Amino acid sequence: MSATENGSTPTGGKQHKTLDAVVIRFAGDSGDGMQVTGNQFTTTSALVGNDLATMPDYPAEIRAPAGTLGGVSGYQIQISNHDIYTPGDRPDTLVAMNPAALKVNLRDLEPGATIIVNTDAFTDKDIERAGFVGDPLKDDSLKNFTVLPVMLTSMTHTALADSPLSKKEKDRCKNFFALGVVYWMYGRPLEHSREWIKQKFAKNPDVVSANILALEAGHAFGETAEIFDTRYDVAAAKDVREGTYRRVTGNEATALGFITASQIAEMDLFLGSYPITPASDILHNLSRYKHYGVKTFQAEDEIAAVASAIGAAFGGAIGLTTTSGPGVALKAEAIGLAFMVELPLIIVNVQRGGPSTGLPTKTEQSDLFQAMFGRSGDAQLPVLAAATPGDCFWMAIEATRIATKYMTPVFLLTDGYIANGAEPWRIPEVETLPDLHVKFHTEVEGFAPYHRDPTTLARPWVRPGTPGLEHRIGGLEKADGSGEISYDGDNHERMSHLRAEKLERIARDIPDAEVHGADKGDLLVLSWGGTYGSVRAGVELAQAEGLAVTHVHLRHINPMPANVERLIRSFRRVLVAELNMGQLHFVIRGKFLVDADLLSKVQGKSFHVREILDRIHTLLGVGSSAPHHA
Amino acid sequence: MTTEPISGPTRDDFQSSNHVRWCPGCGDYAILAQVQRTLPELGIPRERFAVISGIGCSGRFPYYMNTYGFHTIHGRAAAVATGLKASRPDLSVWVATGDGDALSIGGNHTMHALRRNIDINILLFNNQIYGLTKGQYSPTSEVGKVTASTPMGSLDRPVWPLSLALGSNATFIARTIDREPKHMVDVLLRAAHHKGTSLVEVYQNCNIFNDKAFSHLTERTSKDAEQLRVEHGKPLLFDKGRKGIGFKNFQAVIIDVEKDGLDGVAIHDEQGPVAYHMAVAELRHPHFPTAIGVIRAVDGPVYDERMTAQIDLAVKKKGRGELKALLAGETTWRVHTTLDA
Numbered sequence: 001m002s003a004t005e006n007g008s009t010p011t012g013g014k015q016h017k018t019l020d021a022v023v024i025r026f027a028g029d030s031g032d033g034m035q036v037t038g039n040q041f042t043t044t045s046a047l048v049g050n051d052l053a054t055m056p057d058y059p060a061e062i063r064a065p066a067g068t069l070g071g072v073s074g075y076q077i078q079i080s081n082h083d084i085y086t087p088g089d090r091p092d093t094l095v096a097m098n099p100a101a102l103k104v105n106l107r108d109l110e111p112g113a114t115i116i117v118n119t120d121a122f123t124d125k126d127i128e129r130a131g132f133v134g135d136p137l138k139d140d141s142l143k144n145f146t147v148l149p150v151m152l153t154s155m156t157h158t159a160l161a162d163s164p165l166s167k168k169e170k171d172r173c174k175n176f177f178a179l180g181v182v183y184w185m186y187g188r189p190l191e192h193s194r195e196w197i198k199q200k201f202a203k204n205p206d207v208v209s210a211n212i213l214a215l216e217a218g219h220a221f222g223e224t225a226e227i228f229d230t231r232y233d234v235a236a237a238k239d240v241r242e243g244t245y246r247r248v249t250g251n252e253a254t255a256l257g258f259i260t261a262s263q264i265a266e267m268d269l270f271l272g273s274y275p276i277t278p279a280s281d282i283l284h285n286l287s288r289y290k291h292y293g294v295k296t297f298q299a300e301d302e303i304a305a306v307a308s309a310i311g312a313a314f315g316g317a318i319g320l321t322t323t324s325g326p327g328v329a330l331k332a333e334a335i336g337l338a339f340m341v342e343l344p345l346i347i348v349n350v351q352r353g354g355p356s357t358g359l360p361t362k363t364e365q366s367d368l369f370q371a372m373f374g375r376s377g378d379a380q381l382p383v384l385a386a387a388t389p390g391d392c393f394w395m396a397i398e399a400t401r402i403a404t405k406y407m408t409p410v411f412l413l414t415d416g417y418i419a420n421g422a423e424p425w426r427i428p429e430v431e432t433l434p435d436l437h438v439k440f441h442t443e444v445e446g447f448a449p450y451h452r453d454p455t456t457l458a459r460p461w462v463r464p465g466t467p468g469l470e471h472r473i474g475g476l477e478k479a480d481g482s483g484e485i486s487y488d489g490d491n492h493e494r495m496s497h498l499r500a501e502k503l504e505r506i507a508r509d510i511p512d513a514e515v516h517g518a519d520k521g522d523l524l525v526l527s528w529g530g531t532y533g534s535v536r537a538g539v540e541l542a543q544a545e546g547l548a549v550t551h552v553h554l555r556h557i558n559p560m561p562a563n564v565e566r567l568i569r570s571f572r573r574v575l576v577a578e579l580n581m582g583q584l585h586f587v588i589r590g591k592f593l594v595d596a597d598l599l600s601k602v603q604g605k606s607f608h609v610r611e612i613l614d615r616i617h618t619l620l621g622v623g624s625s626a627p628h629h630a
Numbered sequence: 631m632t633t634e635p636i637s638g639p640t641r642d643d644f645q646s647s648n649h650v651r652w653c654p655g656c657g658d659y660a661i662l663a664q665v666q667r668t669l670p671e672l673g674i675p676r677e678r679f680a681v682i683s684g685i686g687c688s689g690r691f692p693y694y695m696n697t698y699g700f701h702t703i704h705g706r707a708a709a710v711a712t713g714l715k716a717s718r719p720d721l722s723v724w725v726a727t728g729d730g731d732a733l734s735i736g737g738n739h740t741m742h743a744l745r746r747n748i749d750i751n752i753l754l755f756n757n758q759i760y761g762l763t764k765g766q767y768s769p770t771s772e773v774g775k776v777t778a779s780t781p782m783g784s785l786d787r788p789v790w791p792l793s794l795a796l797g798s799n800a801t802f803i804a805r806t807i808d809r810e811p812k813h814m815v816d817v818l819l820r821a822a823h824h825k826g827t828s829l830v831e832v833y834q835n836c837n838i839f840n841d842k843a844f845s846h847l848t849e850r851t852s853k854d855a856e857q858l859r860v861e862h863g864k865p866l867l868f869d870k871g872r873k874g875i876g877f878k879n880f881q882a883v884i885i886d887v888e889k890d891g892l893d894g895v896a897i898h899d900e901q902g903p904v905a906y907h908m909a910v911a912e913l914r915h916p917h918f919p920t921a922i923g924v925i926r927a928v929d930g931p932v933y934d935e936r937m938t939a940q941i942d943l944a945v946k947k948k949g950r951g952e953l954k955a956l957l958a959g960e961t962t963w964r965v966h967t968t969l970d971a
Contacts, residue, residue, distance in 0.1 A: 047963050192961075237965075246962045256956060263953045270717045290944035292951030295937060297716055299709065300742035307706040307739075308713025311682070314700055315718035337703050426965075427957050464698035464714075464721055467677045472646070472692050474701025484648070485693065 015230045021080035022234055023088030024182065027105050028097030028118075029066050030059055030073040033175035037095075038075025039422075040179055044192045046247045046424050049236025050079040053533060054422045055087035055606070060277070060360045067126040072104045079186070081235040085388075085533030087421065089608035093185070095178055097121060097152070099130035111144040116181065118174070120153035148227050152177055159217035163210045173214040180218020186232050190215060241426055248425040250389040250418035250530075251278075254322075254348060255285035257396025259292050262318050264397075265404065265436035270312035271296045271320045272305040274327060277360040278416040279350035282322040302330035306347065310334060313343040314473075316440060316463035318400055322348040325367045326356065328374065335409055336375040339499070341473040342450075342459045344403035344410075348396075351415040351529075353604045362604025363417035365529050366580035371411040372558055372587070378496050382406075382506055383558040385413040387532035390425035392418065395555060397434060404438045405509075406502055407458035413557075415579070417606045418530035444468035449483030457502045459483075507559035515567065517543055517550030522620055524571035526596075528554040528584055531607055535577050538612025549616055557584070560591075568592050573619055575599055577612060639670040646696040657808030657834035658687060661755060662694055664811050665724075668818040669697075674722050681724045682711040684731040687761045687836075688753075691726035705736025708743040711750045712933075719934045722822070723750040729770040730760050733789055737769075740829075744798035747826040748933035753818075754791055754829060757836040758843050765839035777839075792911035792925065795829045796904050801930040802828035803911065805922045808835060809848040813859070813922065820924050826932050846915055847922075858919035860910060862927075865895040868919045875913065880905065882913055900927040 024041070028034045035056055045052050057074040064071030078088035093114045096102040098121035109115070119137065127135050136142055137149060156174040163170060176197070183190060194212055201207040222228045248256070262269035273283040273296070287296045295312075299305035306321040313319030321331065328335075328349050338345040351367045353359025371383045382402050386395040392414055399412040441447065441460035449471045450459050462469045471483065479486035480494050516536060527535040532553050539551035552567055554560065568574055568588070576585040577599040585598040599615045601607055617623070644666040652658045669679060679697035683689040685704035692699025698721075702710045707725045715723045732740045732754050743750065759777070760766040767775040767784040770791065774783040795803045802824040806814040814832065821828035833844040846856045858868040858875060866875040867887065874885040874895030885894050899906065907926040914920055945951075 043961060047961070049963065049965065240965055242965055244958070244962050244964050246959045248959075259951075259956055260953060263951075263956070268717055270713060272713055289951060289956070290941045291948040292956065293941060295717060295941070297713065297937075299712075300738055303706060304709035304712070304739055304742065307702070307709035308716065310702075311700075311710035311713030311715075312717035314680075314710070315714045315721065317717040319713070333703050334706065341700070427962065430953050430957070464680050464718065465678055467675065470677055470697050470699075472648075472695075472699035472701065474692070474699075475703055476701065
């Protein structure tokens with residue numbers, strides 16, 4: 001397609017349309033810079049004041065062969081003028097940088113969606129590599145969509161004609177050209193990205209000016225090209241709480257949460273970790289906060305990572321280890337040790353598709369059983385799950401609170417979806433943060449290592465270095481109180497019950513689960529972890545239809561909040577929605593002897609809002625309604 | 631002003647009230663006694679010692695020391711100790727481990743502790759057998775060992791702990807013997823004073839499952855000819871000075887000092903090249919005497935010190951982190967409209 005056909009003549013007569021929300025997906029080769037493009041669009045939209053939610057989707061291979069389906073990297077964002085919960089089910093606009101990106105994402109598009117394609121990438125070779133029979137831009141395979149063909153690569157080169165960069169370097173600027181086009185389409189300012197480019201490439205002024213030129217050229221192209229006849233406005237969100245906001249991903253929020261916990265507890269934070277997708281970013285983030293006294297230790301393996309955190313906890317620090325499912329499997333024995341010696345330890349599992357290596361870059365919630373039961377002996381320990389990217393911050397603090405107050409290891413489950421997803425996050429005032437102060441035991445008189453606090457059942461935490469309190473702990477069963485080694489059966493039974501009783505004490509010290517809807521009715525939808533947004537949005541649609549449906553989302557899974565049982569018994573039916581084959585479902589049925597239904601999904605993706613609504617309809621015998629946009 | 635006499639802690643102060651439960655005649659008793667003699671010599675308050683162990687007969691060690699102690703899980707003592715020392719550089723951290731614990735299930739952590747050179751002291755009780763599980767061969771057992779799990783003899787070749795340590799870039803390696811208490815105390819003192827990871831291999835007799843494994847080194851009739859006591863700056867002499875060790879094309883040779891004099895006898899250098907330390911560490915029965923003493927002691931960057939230094943540098947560059955700044959991050963925006971709460 002030639003430049004003339006692209007309609008590069010200025011015309012002026014552009015339409016304006018106002019939208020409440022829009023879903024945009026950027027897709028290209030994993031080397032095309034789609035994550036950067038998506039992140040830029042996200043921050044700019046946040047600064048404009050939209051509510052938003054994002055979902056990066058990238059391949060496990062760092063650089064799969066160029067142009068292949070396996071190498072497609074995507075980034076989806078929903079922006080809106082109101083409070084939203086998800087990155088959207090299906091994109092309204094797709095930016096496809098090559099045939100493979102088009103091929104992979106086409107199935108997610110509804111008829112009528114807009115597709116911006118980089119026509120320069122549609123060579124015979126790449127069309128064939130993507131598995132198309134013939135050029136999809138030239139036959140009628142895209143007839144149900146609005147296709148906006150742009151010669152992204154060659155127009156980037158034209159814009160950079162005077163730049164001293166090499167051809168290859170200029171090629172790399174095309175994502176900013178694409179971003180400029182999309183910025184124009186949705187009326188976004190360029191300032192933030194200009195500044196970001198200046199800082200990011202500060203060491204190379206030629207790269208700075210080239211990327212800014214590409215961005216501006218893309219924007220100008222949108223302004224002038226005939227094919228871009230409509231510009232969309234998505235106003236700032238009005239129904240969000242007053243305050244100062246920033247953008248966070250779940251992994252960033254997790255890191256911030258633990259540093260905050262250590263600051264308000266006035267304790268050292270020690271992270272022992274071994275790189276693993278999708279948890280490594282927590283290690284990366286925490287490593288950058290050394291001036292907050294954070295110690296990060298990249299261990300030789302998952303076992304050493306957790307063992308070092310246990311050693312640090314023995315020394316009186318907040319001991320943290322971060323990993324994903326396969327890493328937890330390796331840590332299991334050490335977690336059992338922490339449970340037995342009753343030291344605070346926090347294990348963060350950023351869940352991914354399993355079992356085994358599974359789907360490293362895709363999301364799943366299939367490690368709940370592992371968190372609850374994955375140890376030898378009777379060793380149930382607290383399990384928490386963050387609901388959203390921003391909630392990771394709060395749950396990191398909550399995990400630290402429970403671990404240090406009750407002297408127990410605590411699991412915090414997040415998942416790839418919220419770990420990599422971003423949302424606006426309201427920055428809390430320091431004064432509103434909970435008190436996490438820990439009192440180390442220093443009193444020599446009457447000290448015994450397993451002499452418990454009567455309320456929490458926590459044993460005393462003594463920092464080595466405290467005179468007169470030298471004592472030994474270990475994985476062998478200990479005599480109640482004295483902490484001497486004991487093989488006595490009655491003592492073991494008593495200690496087993498004491499350890500289990502701790503969970504009951506924690507149950508009295510956690511908030512009720514939030515109830516979205518009436519506290520009785522036809523259907524209770526239960527969910528946990530990162531599916532909060534989709535389930536909440538689906539239930540709200542059902543409620544808008546007048547259905548007697550309520551949503552309860554669990555952030556404390558073990559123990560469960562006190563109101564959960566009453567709620568479960570107040571509804572005609574209970575549906576558990578989760579991204580596994582029925583793990584919370586199994587727990588709920590076992591714990592409450594209730595015949596709960598299950599909505600299970602294990603496709604490496606979170607729920608579509610539509611899937612939640614459809615199941616609600618089915619369960620309540622309601623006919624399917626018209627398509628919704630969530 | 632108090633009038634109490636100034637007196638440091640003694641061996642008794644380091645004995646816990648726990649009843650020691652190793653088999654009668656076990657070499658571990660001697661190691662325990664020498665450690666309890668050594669620690670009071672270091673001028674460190676008792677409450678600043680932490681003894682970490684894994685699983686095996688050596689795993690019980692912390693229970694008998696009246697210090698802070700942690701009996702952890704199989705093979706992981708070095709990793710737990712690493713976390714403890716990294717977060718608490720003010721503590722004197724000791725690891726009690728065995729040939730199974732440190733070289734089989736925990737081999738990885740031993741290697742990495744040594745290369746990191748974190749300031750901990752690892753005491754490796756090498757009895758060349760699995761004692762606590764009742765006598766299976768260990769990774770340091772000789773080939774052909776007949777045990778409960780190897781009725782026709784073991785097939786695997788042994789690992790040599792000090793050679794492995796040298797391959798792991800260790801800065802301090804030494805060897806001593808349970809039956810040489812004075813020598814052991816000298817070696818332990820050196821290990822304690824070394825900055826960085828020190829590995830002390832202790833030949834330890836298991837009189838139940840592997841009795842007399844080191845008798846050639848401890849029997850009065852043979853020990854002089856079998857022990858090569860290495861000391862920095864002194865020639866490698868044994869057999870009451872009648873024989874020496876020299877090296878020819880990297881190959882050790884025994885020199886008859888009475889006949890040929892000291893010419894060609896190597897002078898021990900703790901700071902010498904790794905290849906030399908490897909050659910000394912690998913001298914063994916029946917062709918050579920076995921080296922005991924400090925084989926290698928060199929300075930190297932110490933992990934926990936460097937970790938602290940990085941934090942200090944970060945604070946110096948950026949100022950001590952403040953919670954408000956942490957929460958705010960770099961890019962923020964303000965929402966003024968209120969949502970009815």
